Amino acid sequence: MEKPVLKVENLSRSYKDGFTLQIPYLEFQEGKIYTLFGPNGAGKTTLLNLLAFLDFPEKGKILFREKEVTSKNSNLVLLRKKITLVMQDPYLFKGSVIQNVYYGLELRSLKFNEVKEKIGKALNMLGLWKLRNRDVQTLSGGERQKLALARAIILDTEALLLDEPTAYLDEVYTASIEEFISNIMAKSSRTLIMATHNLEQAHRLSKEIIFLLGGRIQSVSPWNAYSAEVRGEGDLKTAQINSGPEIYVVTKKSGRRRLGIDPKNIILSLDRIESSALNSFKGKVTSIKEINDLMQITVKRGVDFNILITHKSFAELKIALGKDLYLTFKASAVEVFR
Amino acid sequence: MDNIFEGIRCALKMIVRLDRQVISIALISIKVSITSIILATLLGVPVGFYVALKDFWGKQAAVVILNTLMALPTVLIGLLVYSFLSRQGPLGTLGFLYTPWAMVIGQSILAFPIVAGLSLSATQGVDKRVKKTALALGANGRQTALAILAEGRFAIFAAIIAGFGRVFTEVGISMMVGGNIQGYTRNITTAIALETGKGEFGLGIALGIVLLMVALPINILFYYFQRKKS
Known part of the structure; x- marks a missing residue:
């Protein structure tokens, strides 16, 4: 039986600029890849922020494993640890590549020696091992995006949210990141929700495409x-x-x-x-x-x-x-x- | 001119021989100023951080007040501290007047708005994505605050060093509430003022050189952190 990891019910979130995201119903099943497709300003980032519990709706509900999540949840930090989001233009903390990858693991009280191998494996998979001691300021755009991805993937969260992970990258980096995402998802039961404005990419990576336009889900794809x-x-x-x-x-x-x-x-x-x-x-x-x-x-x-x-x-x-x-x-x- | 050259010659001799009086005065300056900057940092950095990140009623007013207080004249602080610590003052029973503690209180008041105001700017200058990144990776409120502080650390160090530079070179507060007591509250700046008045250029210049010798590495550090920040 399919289990929804995240569910959205009658959600509404408005912003000062007049933009409103309105979603009557949406659910994300365990182990599947979803793409949120739409042009800039369609509401993809807004929805991802809500699904990562970094923002909350004015009306309606967000449910994680069938339990409602609100800003007042006493275990909000614990819930946030089950989901992670990689922003479109990810921020890397000052320091080395390895320090950045370790950051989320450290927040989970894991000692560096316990996770050394895991970090090495993740960096190797993304071709970042040789850069492990490099200052993040010296990395290229593609390397930065890969590092942000490694920092999130290593946490083994139940859902991984990616906001346009290849938006600023050239074809070579885009292909390698897409390949990495496909490989990692083939061996995993986690749910991936990725925003993109590239329909070809949406089709390449997932079968579940959610079309967003003007803050609303389009039941009939405009495409x-x-x-x-x-x-x-x-x-x-x-x-x-x-x-x-x-x-x-x-x-x-x-x-x-x-x-x-x-x-x-x-x-x-x-x-x-x-x-x-x-x-x-x-x-x-x-x-x-x-x-x-x-x-x-x-x-x-x-x-x-x-x-x-x-x-x-x-x-x-x-x-x-x-x-x-x-x-x-x-x-x-x-x-x-x- | 002769007395100036004589003063410089005498000053260099005192420094090379590690003159006890010069060392004692310099140590008082260093001890008092370091204690003051520690207190100002403990209070100023969290205040600057809080004002920068939290939205509260009167926030704009708090920012304007902090910025205004950065230009507080030392004699005004001296007067304020004196009126509180003098025998008739509300804190007169503490017996702090004309002790190094009175200087520490005055210098902390002087450094606090500098450290708080510059920490505020430093925190506001930290990339807005730091908070979101830390939260998305599972940080709690305290860990998120630490991440923001860590990202703004160079600018915050620069704020502390700017505060130290200000208290180390002030004279008004030390003179008014320290009393310039030899071997007890006489620091570099009050000693220079006194010796110059007496026409003893040698000791005055020697202390001036010591002051610059301490100020130089402080400014080098300040420059280093400013560069790191940018």
């Missing part, structure tokens, strides 16, 4: 994500979407893949447009919603395609439920994931 069979030679291939149309994609990958199309990259029109875009087909409007100053139109063509357009375009096209519209997008606008 169009599909399973498809990618076929063909060269970079331009075709992808047969399950129960949907066949589309053109630009990728080196083939076989069973996940596809993503940014809803802002799809053009809606009343008639077929003559353009360089290789993908153009007709569908029927099944849903119309307002999302943050934009209109989200769902057009069905076997599967649902979500398209974000302005109010002006919405009015000009006279969009209504049941209306037939053409969808047009470039082959390169389709992201091909794992």
Whole structure:
């Protein structure tokens, strides 16, 4: 049976700048990887701070192992020791690499000699062993991020929260950190919740993607994500979407893949447009919603395609439920994931 | 000019021979100032830390008062301490007036706002992520406070050293509440004032050199911590 480690019920948290995070219900199961996906300002960091018990909601509840956690909990420090958060721009304490890794263990009253081996193992896994005595001020951005990760992972907490761990890193460091996260999670029963604004990364690392936009969870992903069979030679291939149309994609990958199309990259029109875009087909409007100053139109063509357009375009096209519209997008606008 | 050169020659001779009078006066200065700075640190660092981190009613006023007190004239502190410790004063029964303790009290009052005010700035200067990082890694309130102090340690040491520099070189308080009693409350600054008045430039200059010899490493330390901080 699946056990939730963390649960959020009817949560609401407002800030002076007018931003409000509102989550009716969310739960995080033991041993799973979750990604919080959304643009900057979607509420990912706010939610992580609440889940790490560093902030508390004005309304609603956060439950850890089915028990409510509030700022007045007498065992709050003990609860915080069961969860740890690595910030987007992590702070490293003045001193050496090894002193930083030992910090959280020291807070748990563990003597250095007892954990020496464990520290060595963690630093080795992240390729930081040779830097163990280096002053943290001399580390590069990638090394700093890895050290912050090592400092958190070594604590073996029940949940690990990562706030955009690769936001400022180049591709090489991003790949090595993603590999490390995947490896560590494969051997562990802990829960990982990671914020990212990179959908490809979200798909690479987890199956559970939570879409946040304007402080709210989007029940329908504003991103169009599909399973498809990618076929063909060269970079331009075709992808047969399950129960949907066949589309053109630009990728080196083939076989069973996940596809993503940014809803802002799809053009809606009343008639077929003559353009360089290789993908153009007709569908029927099944849903119309307002999302943050934009209109989200769902057009069905076997599967649902979500398209974000302005109010002006919405009015000009006279969009209504049941209306037939053409969808047009470039082959390169389709992201091909794992 | 001759008497100045004669004074310098005489001063160097006294220092090289480790003149007993010079040593005794210097030791009184060092003992009194170190005791004062310890007391001012014990009180000033926590006060600066508290004001920097806690939100409370009147916080802005507390910051303004601390900053104003940093410029307190020593004669005003001397007058205040004198009025409390004199025989008619509320603490007159303690019998502290014209003892090193009276100097310690006065110098501690002088150093307290300097240490507290600079500690406040030092704490405010500590990266805001320190608190969040410590809490996220499982620190309790005390451990979080220690982490913040540890991160701001160079700036806080600099605050203490600035306070020590101020009390070590003050003269008003020592003169007014210490009484400049030879071998008991006569410190470097009061001795320089006295000897200069008497025209004894040799001892005055010798003590001045000793003062600078102590002030120099203090300033080197101050500079070191300032650099470390930045």
